[in-house]
Amino acid sequence: MGESEKYNSDKGDYVSLKEQEEWRDVTPIPQEEEPNTVCPIAYTDEYSDMMSYLRAVMAKREVSQRALDLTGRVIEVNPGHYTVWMYRKQLVEELGTDSESELDWVAEISEIHHKNYQLWHYREALISRLLDQKTAEALTQDQLVRHPVIRRELLFATTAIDGDSKNFHAWSYRQWIVRTYGIWDQELVFVDAMINEDVRNNSAWNQRYFVLMGNGSRRPEKNLDSPLEDSLVDREIAYAIEKIKLAPNNESPWSYITGLLLRHAPARLYNTLLPKLQGLAAEGSGYATSITTTPMYWSTLVDIYERQAKDLPDQASVLLDMARDACDLLASDHDPMRGKYWEFRKSQLCADATD
Amino acid sequence: MANLFSYDFRYDDNEHETETSEAQKEVEDRIGRVYMRLVDPQTLPLGGEIDDTKHRLLRAKHEQLINDSIHGLSSVFTVLDSSQPWIPFWCLNSLDVMGSDIDDRLRRHTMDTLRRMHCPSGGFRSDPWQLPHLASSYAAVMALVVVGGEDAYSVVDRHAMYRWLMEMKQQDGSFAVHTGGEIDVRGIYCALVIASMLNIMTCELVSGCAEFIARCQTFEGGIGPYPGVEAHGGYTLCGLAALEILGITDVLDLGRLAKWMCVRQMPFEGGFNGRTNKLVDGCYSYWVGGAFPLLQKALRRTANDDYLYERPALQRYILACCQDTRLGGLRDKPGKHPDLYHTMYCLIGLSLSQHYVGVDPAQEIADKSSVFSVPARMMQWGAVPARAKIIGARINILRPVHPVYGISFGPLAQGIKYFYSLPPLAESFV
Numbered sequence A: 001m002g003e004s005e006k007y008n009s010d011k012g013d014y015v016s017l018k019e020q021e022e023w024r025d026v027t028p029i030p031q032e033e034e035p036n037t038v039c040p041i042a043y044t045d046e047y048s049d050m051m052s053y054l055r056a057v058m059a060k061r062e063v064s065q066r067a068l069d070l071t072g073r074v075i076e077v078n079p080g081h082y083t084v085w086m087y088r089k090q091l092v093e094e095l096g097t098d099s100e101s102e103l104d105w106v107a108e109i110s111e112i113h114h115k116n117y118q119l120w121h122y123r124e125a126l127i128s129r130l131l132d133q134k135t136a137e138a139l140t141q142d143q144l145v146r147h148p149v150i151r152r153e154l155l156f157a158t159t160a161i162d163g164d165s166k167n168f169h170a171w172s173y174r175q176w177i178v179r180t181y182g183i184w185d186q187e188l189v190f191v192d193a194m195i196n197e198d199v200r201n202n203s204a205w206n207q208r209y210f211v212l213m214g215n216g217s218r219r220p221e222k223n224l225d226s227p228l229e230d231s232l233v234d235r236e237i238a239y240a241i242e243k244i245k246l247a248p249n250n251e252s253p254w255s256y257i258t259g260l261l262l263r264h265a266p267a268r269l270y271n272t273l274l275p276k277l278q279g280l281a282a283e284g285s286g287y288a289t290s291i292t293t294t295p296m297y298w299s300t301l302v303d304i305y306e307r308q309a310k311d312l313p314d315q316a317s318v319l320l321d322m323a324r325d326a327c328d329l330l331a332s333d334h335d336p337m338r339g340k341y342w343e344f345r346k347s348q349l350c351a352d353a354t355d
Numbered sequence B: 001m002a003n004l005f006s007y008d009f010r011y012d013d014n015e016h017e018t019e020t021s022e023a024q025k026e027v028e029d030r031i032g033r034v035y036m037r038l039v040d041p042q043t044l045p046l047g048g049e050i051d052d053t054k055h056r057l058l059r060a061k062h063e064q065l066i067n068d069s070i071h072g073l074s075s076v077f078t079v080l081d082s083s084q085p086w087i088p089f090w091c092l093n094s095l096d097v098m099g100s101d102i103d104d105r106l107r108r109h110t111m112d113t114l115r116r117m118h119c120p121s122g123g124f125r126s127d128p129w130q131l132p133h134l135a136s137s138y139a140a141v142m143a144l145v146v147v148g149g150e151d152a153y154s155v156v157d158r159h160a161m162y163r164w165l166m167e168m169k170q171q172d173g174s175f176a177v178h179t180g181g182e183i184d185v186r187g188i189y190c191a192l193v194i195a196s197m198l199n200i201m202t203c204e205l206v207s208g209c210a211e212f213i214a215r216c217q218t219f220e221g222g223i224g225p226y227p228g229v230e231a232h233g234g235y236t237l238c239g240l241a242a243l244e245i246l247g248i249t250d251v252l253d254l255g256r257l258a259k260w261m262c263v264r265q266m267p268f269e270g271g272f273n274g275r276t277n278k279l280v281d282g283c284y285s286y287w288v289g290g291a292f293p294l295l296q297k298a299l300r301r302t303a304n305d306d307y308l309y310e311r312p313a314l315q316r317y318i319l320a321c322c323q324d325t326r327l328g329g330l331r332d333k334p335g336k337h338p339d340l341y342h343t344m345y346c347l348i349g350l351s352l353s354q355h356y357v358g359v360d361p362a363q364e365i366a367d368k369s370s371v372f373s374v375p376a377r378m379m380q381w382g383a384v385p386a387r388a389k390i391i392g393a394r395i396n397i398l399r400p401v402h403p404v405y406g407i408s409f410g411p412l413a414q415g416i417k418y419f420y421s422l423p424p425l426a427e428s429f430v
Helices: A045-059 A065-077 A082-095 A099-112 A118-130 A133-137 A141-146 A148-163 A168-181 A184-197 A202-214 A230-246 A251-264 A267-281 A288-292 A295-311 A313-334 A336-354 B019-036 B041-046 B059-071 B075-083 B086-097 B104-117 B134-147 B158-168 B185-198 B209-215 B233-246 B254-263 B289-298 B311-321 B340-354 B371-378 B409-419
Strands: A007-009 A012-014
Touching: A045 A065, A045 A082, A045 B075, A065 A082, A065 A099, A082 A118, A099 A118, A099 A148, A118 A148, A118 A168, A133 A168, A141 A148, A141 A184, A148 A168, A148 A184, A168 A184, A168 A202, A184 A202, A202 A251, A230 A251, A230 A267, A251 A267, A251 A295, A251 B254, A267 A288, A267 A295, A295 A313, A295 A336, A313 A336, A336 B254, B019 B311, B059 B086, B059 B340, B075 B086, B075 B134, B086 B104, B086 B134, B086 B340, B104 B134, B134 B185, B134 B409, B158 B185, B185 B209, B185 B233, B185 B371, B185 B409, B209 B233, B233 B254, B233 B289, B254 B289, B289 B340, B311 B340, B371 B409
Parallel strands: none
Antiparallel strands: A007 A012
């Protein structure tokens, strides 16, 4: 490091804080150079410099614009610095910084650092302060969706999802907003749009389940095994079938509808879903080949027959035979990579039969 | 068909192209080229069989990368400034699993480094100016156990750690990862690994954990970070391992979990993905692959039944696709840069695939859910040599690791022996 502290960074020449008039009054606290450290990081001069001054202001518990600006610059370079995010949160609160401009700043950070954890958590905290639940409870879903704060957050999450359709944090953040402010209806519309964009987007399918469980209520997750209204079940079965037809060899709609029905309307597995699937698998349906060559079809049959056998014990023997045949077919032809699993699955069916 | 490789297993997009299917096909193209180089040409007329005898774990190259990293890291690692306790863990655990030498000097320096990262009021953080973090604390404690010896163990103030864990504890049974930090299943895993190792488990600490994890199991069968969020490999291991520590894995729907885990293995690539319709990644060799021994125990299967996934196919993926032959170290997939995180998780994933690690169900310990049964239950785990499956050269064999802790049995046993020779906390008896 024979160079002077000035060098070219993306934003122009870096000038050490030591050279800046504004920081004359502060004695920086450099990181102690410990000998024999394992895995020491060779920080850039810029980072070392910024951190030295940041430590100093944190030690003084300084609440100031310059401290705030400094946290911003550190986060830009190292967005994973969760302690600095916390310090920034404190500063924003104590300085009474305009939330709008703070949200803009977070948006800028997210453009550089898409996969960062902390910015979402930070944003949650900002929004909670901007729009508390008590105020929200007085508004209808329609009003909430059009509320500038919420509209902005939904757009923020949507933008992130546009860039990365399965961004884990973005989808999770949407769950937080929807759950906190009870805006379930618009989420179903969003989910629909995302599934139309890519029928294989499993995050969207997971969100669909999430919305259904919220079901218009403002309380969080309903009882895991609570029943669903018949009309809703009809709608979801039809929806899943429609999406299965687009690309049968797609895990998402199969695991969605099976998971949904197993938990909330098991009889509909064999009363409604099964006949529809058999219809698709029949010769002349136009889907016979694509449906019967995807492992998911056979796998779903196993689940359906197993459940049906449990509910209708006098037919159990025949149904379990069919389920076992499907397991064999999967192990040998359609899903040999999961041969050991299908063997296991089959043995479980036998166990049920002898109970 | 030797060890299940076939172009028949390539993804069928039903001629309906979406972003997901295009991305998948691109990865398969890449990996297909790697595998085709390994195909025994004489078998091509019959479809093509991979000669799995040729795979070689490039220990020396990985050791080189790790030793260079121990010596120093470039400024690009600034983004890991707040995760520093992880780095010696990735390095030392990788060396240990490979059976490489960890000399006294390295032990001392690691201890000294981690001592500086220890927060007197509990937990570990990169430096005294950062808040202690649960994930960093987990990594630091595990690294100290890998180092081994009383000097290393006594770096941790158990009482302070307990108090800090209880500060992170939430009403609903979960843990925040730092003061004001996010709450998810990772927190529970880290807290319980630390507490079970350090002999600071109490009823208060574990209360509500199992219920929270159960709520995180989704309709798909896997476990997500928080109730309602998508099932994900990392959180699935965290949840299952935490429940194994608690001795109550049956709060989960194990049938659905088994299905979800098995479907994570990619038929063409052989490795695991982390979520439905996402891409294969070497680190899931541990997060999903490493969960299979835990599942095995939960299902009360024995060593006579194999794990429920294709072990050779995973090992082939790791050895053929995840090793960086030029730079050393292991990676997510071909085309990605190797890094220390992927190095460790690919290696312990490989170990857990090579070895059959389990617990004899006939030796079930009564009163499993008592906090006092934890050390005995954790030490019941061991490798069954007759059930090992090593792909490639025999010398590829790694040290067996414990699926809950991800570290090898020798250091683990020494650590547990030490910490449980200390008196339990007064809080255990409340």
